[in-house]
Amino acid sequence: MHIFTAEMISKICNGFVEGDPKVALREFGTINNAQAHQLTFFSNVKYKDYLYASEAGAILINEDFVLEQTIKPTLIRVKNAYLALSQIMSYYDKLMNPLKNIKENPHFIHDTAILEDNIYVGAFTYIGLESKIHKNTQIYPQVFIGDQVEIGENCIIYAGVKICKGSKIGNYCIINAGTVIGSDGFGFTQDELGNHAKIPQLGKVIIEDYVEIGANVTIDRGTIDNTVIKKGVKIDNLVQIAHNVVLGNHTLIAAQTGISGSTKIGNNCTIGGQVGIGGHLEISDHLTIGAKSGITKSVNAPHTIVAGFPFMPFKEWTKSNVLLKKLPDLNEKINALEKKLAALESKCP
Amino acid sequence: MHIFTAEMISKICNGFVEGDPKVALREFGTINNAQAHQLTFFSNVKYKDYLYASEAGAILINEDFVLEQTIKPTLIRVKNAYLALSQIMSYYDKLMNPLKNIKENPHFIHDTAILEDNIYVGAFTYIGLESKIHKNTQIYPQVFIGDQVEIGENCIIYAGVKICKGSKIGNYCIINAGTVIGSDGFGFTQDELGNHAKIPQLGKVIIEDYVEIGANVTIDRGTIDNTVIKKGVKIDNLVQIAHNVVLGNHTLIAAQTGISGSTKIGNNCTIGGQVGIGGHLEISDHLTIGAKSGITKSVNAPHTIVAGFPFMPFKEWTKSNVLLKKLPDLNEKINALEKKLAALESKCP
Amino acid sequence: MHIFTAEMISKICNGFVEGDPKVALREFGTINNAQAHQLTFFSNVKYKDYLYASEAGAILINEDFVLEQTIKPTLIRVKNAYLALSQIMSYYDKLMNPLKNIKENPHFIHDTAILEDNIYVGAFTYIGLESKIHKNTQIYPQVFIGDQVEIGENCIIYAGVKICKGSKIGNYCIINAGTVIGSDGFGFTQDELGNHAKIPQLGKVIIEDYVEIGANVTIDRGTIDNTVIKKGVKIDNLVQIAHNVVLGNHTLIAAQTGISGSTKIGNNCTIGGQVGIGGHLEISDHLTIGAKSGITKSVNAPHTIVAGFPFMPFKEWTKSNVLLKKLPDLNEKINALEKKLAALESKCP
Secondary structure (H helix, E strand, O other): OOOEEHHHHHHHOOOEEEOOOOOEEOEEOOOOOOOOOEEEEEOOHHHHHHHHHOOOOEEEEEOOOOOOOOOOOEEEEEOOHHHHHHHHHHHHHHHHOOOOOOEOOOOEEOOOOEEOOOOEEOOOOEEOOOOEEOOOOEEOOOOEEOOOOEEOOOOEEOOOOEEOOOOEEOOOOEEOOOOEEEEOOOOEEEOOOOOEEEOOOOOOEEEOOOOEEOOOOEEEOOOOOOEEEOOOOEEOOOOEEOOOOEEOOOOEEOOOOEEOOOOEEOOOOEEOOOOEEOOOOEEOOOEEEOOOOEEOOOEOOOOEEEEOOOOEEHHHHHHHHHHHHOHHHHHHHHHHHHHHHHHHHHHOO | OOOEEHHHHHHHOOOEEEOOOOOEEOEEOOOOOOOOOEEEEEOOHHHHHHHHHOOOOEEEEEOOOOOOOOOOOEEEEEOOHHHHHHHHHHHHHHHHOOOOOOEOOOOEEOOOOEEOOOOEEOOOOEEOOOOEEOOOOEEOOOOEEOOOOEEOOOOEEOOOOEEOOOOEEOOOOEEOOOOEEEEOOOOEEEOOOOOEEEOOOOOOEEEOOOOEEOOOOEEEOOOOOOEEEOOOOEEOOOOEEOOOOEEOOOOEEOOOOEEOOOOEEOOOOEEOOOOEEOOOOEEOOOEEEOOOOEEOOOEOOOOEEEEOOOOEEHHHHHHHHHHHHOHHHHHHHHHHHHHHHHHHHHHOO | OOOEEHHHHHHHOOOEEEOOOOOEEOEEOOOOOOOOOEEEEEOOHHHHHHHHHOOOOEEEEEOOOOOOOOOOOEEEEEOOHHHHHHHHHHHHHHHHOOOOOOEOOOOEEOOOOEEOOOOEEOOOOEEOOOOEEOOOOEEOOOOEEOOOOEEOOOOEEOOOOEEOOOOEEOOOOEEOOOOEEEEOOOOEEEOOOOOEEEOOOOOOEEEOOOOEEOOOOEEEOOOOOOEEEOOOOEEOOOOEEOOOOEEOOOOEEOOOOEEOOOOEEOOOOEEOOOOEEOOOOEEOOOEEEOOOOEEOOOEOOOOEEEEOOOOEEHHHHHHHHHHHHOHHHHHHHHHHHHHHHHHHHHHOO
16 A cells, blocks of 8 residues: 655645654545545535544644634645545545556457557456557557547446447446446337338448446447547446437436437536437537436526426526425415305305 | 449449539538548538538539529438448448458357358457357457357457356447446345345347447346347447346437336437436337436327427427426515515505 | 155155155146146135146145045145245255356366355456455356455356445355346536546445345446445345445345335345336335335334335325325316316306
């Protein structure tokens, strides 16, 4: 296990030390239970009580946070404690998981495939005809890379990912285990006998740079045009992206959400978990969609939040929710009104 | 890349050419952006403007569609442009992806397994004890076929599919990557100590002919009887089919839907995405279920649509949805009525 | 195929025979269609008609059930017919699927990995650096076990499961095919340029004894602390467990449910299918959550049921659901009231 001093850490994240710069740190901990050999961080004032009671070795903390009590751990003052933590963790992660440059046996690499330098190929990984893997990419065991696939540089493809024929992956992408890229879309038409006839899916999946995809996600290839996941998109586990979908730059999609065929999502959207979005829709940039919403129409409303099924502006949804719980009350009020009104009508005929 | 002329294409789909029969086509394109070397199709009048502006090499178009303007591309007139497109795409797909008849190394095929002629077995695929694979079936790399499994002829089993012990797959089936067939059902009973005791799952999964299953789907084996997926069923990605479920012929199930244990779904149903169907229910033939619905009771209503949670006839659901958005209005109206009525009561005592 | 007599079965489950103790049984069947060579069970009086018409070889039946008609099959009387069935099925299952003690070729086991006695390692399985597998554990083909993973004794890890770096699995656990343990959590922060910067996920997944996990489930590793699945938890297919979640002892989670980051679920909870639970929440012991619910706040209500989105006590939810279907009626009533009141107001000015 590597050991860092508070001083070393302050240099990595461009901060300065208050307290003992020599304190030795071997692990990360959270503010509520970090111990003397651990580095933790403080960024949410909700946890202030934990801060003052902390037994941590050192704490990353914002420059401008004013202590109200004395404190035992060494402080490492930084502009943004959470971002600094992330930087230190990345540094540590790279140290602990250096790039591998080996091809574990057995593997299957087609004669016509091209692998650049400094690539890890785990055992039981398959790389098909005319595929190309760029430098520094790490491909874990049991990955399937079909024919004519291209994967950029500095990617991590975890165990058991399947990337089907013709897909293109950009640089600096991460794909978690079990995910399927380039499965056939769900496309059928009726033949003369009324049976479902398969529409072959001949398009591709194009994934741009800096995309991260969770575990057991499914992304279907396009029917004729391509399914496109643009730069910086982040997709959580068990998400379904249907054929011909286009996801705009830097959009975030939480777990178990499904996007139906041919829908175009704008840039910088944030989509909650278990959302369903219908087919052939257009969603504008900078839209936030609440968890479990059902989106049945195109939405052009940048910098707003919609939620619910039927979906509506977030504020209306919260009002509607309150009243949904009060429906029995409303019903009783209506019944009472009817009785009173009838009584009054009989008095004033 | 293969090159077709408009004339060759018209012969494949039994159409006739208007314009240059020699125009050379190398790819497919969509009506809004097809180029001179591409074949496209026109079937939805919504896209009429794209039709007249099209730069495509040739367009598949319905026989009875009357042009209102002159047009640059060659036309290939057919009965049903969309179906014809599907036929041409299938033709092309088979040309580009001919059946393979190789066994890539390494693979694991148990001595007692029987493989008929003209079968592709990808590297790292496992075929267990006494399993049988019929002719012309293509099994991609990293597939798991457990003991005593039978797979019919002309199937495509994509990379990393797992087909567990005793499952039977019919002819002309397609199973997309990462799908699990024959996992244990979720069955527990309480033992004497109140703990969850596993009920062993000893049934099988039976899949009939012409079934297509998406990526990362899960289909549990039966507990005692079998889980049965009948002829022509099409299942989209990330769908969950629990133990003992029976799906009727030609039923369609969109992505992320879940069907609970022992439920029987009729023939020719269409089930939207993210639907949940409870256990031990019966759903009649020809029912359509809207996306995100929750079905908690058996439904016997052929040729109708239900939607919502609670589910209701589609028309009622759309009305209910409109009012759900207006709940704050309704609430205000009730409050106003109460005030006015109170005022009136004090006037007419 | 093994053959049992009714007498042998009665001894396994501590029951007694009424009828022919020598009847030969080769399979299990369900009460509605079991045949002469099959053992079935009767525990739900709803199926009484099937009981009296049964052609089964023998029937497991509760000691205290009083027959109202004569019956053809042999009866095996037990305290709890369903539990006895489960015991017999387990007995049969172990007989049919004895523990394997082989390592199929090819496999990849790192030199530093430690495997105890009586372990099955299927072909194409990968076991990484310093991992440890305890005795009697069965690891099917194509499993990925990353570095520094520990798996307890008597576990079954089905085909294609991926268990990522540092995860710990207890004893007597079952993990169904395609499941991913230890994928990266969905954690990002904004860097100085406003881009999503990945927060490295350095925690682990800890799974205690007697946990059963379905197929194609995803369980993310913790960010700093661990994701913890406690003793006896049962998780159905396609469930998502985000980073830092803690699931209490013996909690059940049905298919396609998702639990967001850092949420703590109590002991002995029962969570329906397609439920979504928000992040950073606390759910008390012994809570039942209805299918498709959305839980947006912490809930401290042992031995109650909540349901809906917005969630509410189960009884209120059923009332609210009835009224949801009647919203058009309520709306009409309000309109009628308004008219009548206006009429009355004009009369009594």
